Amino acid sequence: PAASSTLLVQHLSVTYGRSVTALHDVSLRVPADGIVALLGANGAGKSTLLRAVSGTLPLHSGTVSAGSVTFGDVPLTGRTAADVVAAGVVQVPEGRRVFTGLSVADNLRAGRLGVSGLGRDDARRALAEVYDLFPVLADRRGQAAGLLSGGEQQMLAMGRALMARPRLLLLDEPSLGLAPLIVARIADVIRHIHDQGTGVLLVEQNAALALELADHAYVLDVGRVRLEGPAEELSRSDEIRRLYLGEQ
Ligand code: ATP
Numbered sequence: 497p498a499a500s501s502t503l504l505v506q507h508l509s510v511t512y513g514r515s516v517t518a519l520h521d522v523s524l525r526v527p528a529d530g531i532v533a534l535l536g537a538n539g540a541g542k543s544t545l546l547r548a549v550s551g552t553l554p555l556h557s558g559t560v561s562a563g564s565v566t567f568g569d570v571p572l573t574g575r576t577a578a579d580v581v582a583a584g585v586v587q588v589p590e591g592r593r594v595f596t597g598l599s600v601a602d603n604l605r606a607g608r609l610g611v612s613g614l615g616r617d618d619a620r621r622a623l624a625e626v627y628d629l630f631p632v633l634a635d636r637r638g639q640a641a642g643l644l645s646g647g648e649q650q651m652l653a654m655g656r657a658l659m660a661r662p663r664l665l666l667l668d669e670p671s672l673g674l675a676p677l678i679v680a681r682i683a684d685v686i687r688h689i690h691d692q693g694t695g696v697l698l699v700e701q702n703a704a705l706a707l708e709l710a711d712h713a714y715v716l717d718v719g720r721v722r723l724e725g726p727a728e729e730l731s732r733s734d735e736i737r738r739l740y741l742g743e744q
Contacts, residue, residue, distance in 0.1 A: 508521070549697075594653055611659075622661060709727075
């Protein structure tokens with residue numbers, strides 16, 4: 497049921513150490529059937545938000561100091577990364593972070609670690625689906641991931657996340673550093689993932705791309721939500737055009 501897989505971030509504050517407040521009173525919502533974009537300049541707190549949701553804030557330094565995160569009726573605040581994955585929320589981290597020494601196939605299999613209750617047949621089906629979606633990964637299944645191009649590594653990171661059968665995918669800068677043709681391919685895949693019924697929270701510096709893909713968007717500015725609204729509306733806003741779309 498749709499209502500049971502909405503991500504709700506409510507009044508979230510995150511601090512690093514004693515003095516850095518990276519997020520302050522941030523609230524946002526990702527409906528089960530939505531693509532939501534999170535925009536903002538460097539250091540605005542976008543990665544921090546994803547990490548607070550996925551349970552991967554740096555140990556001993558990043559702390560949720562107020563607020564809550566829930567996915568459907570499952571509270572995620574303070575849960576481990578493994579618990580969050582088990583709840584169906586899977587992050588594709590920035591910078592790909594594939595296991596460069598492992599083969600493409602083993603990287604994909606690693607996406608199943610800690611995922612229980614789906615069984616072996618499902619793992620085989622998931623692998624076949626990922627190879628369908630990214631034929632280049634099938635061609636290179638035996639190669640070390642470190643030999644892939646940047647775009648292929650991004651595809652591998654997305655494929656690895658899909659192996660866990662996410663209900664919500666957290667994407668951190670999937671277009672970063674990629675050539676336009678590859679970005680278009682990644683955008684198609686994000687649409688496809690969404691069409692298959694998976695919610696997407698998309699962090700992007702490429703605001704034009706994000707607003708094109710998303711239904712709804714939030715703009716973070718120094719740790720606070722500065723603007724939010726339907727993506728189409730935001731892409732017409734003068735402020736967004738000036739600050740994030742590079743127009744005068
Ligand atoms: P970028 O696009 O550069 O990744 P961002 O919007 O994702 O930026 P964050 O990485 O979330 O922003 O950073 C938000 C704030 O928190 C920044 O002021 C940053 O310096 C600080 N910060 C991030 N990680 C840490 C950390 N591990 N320790 C201390 N401060 C941190």
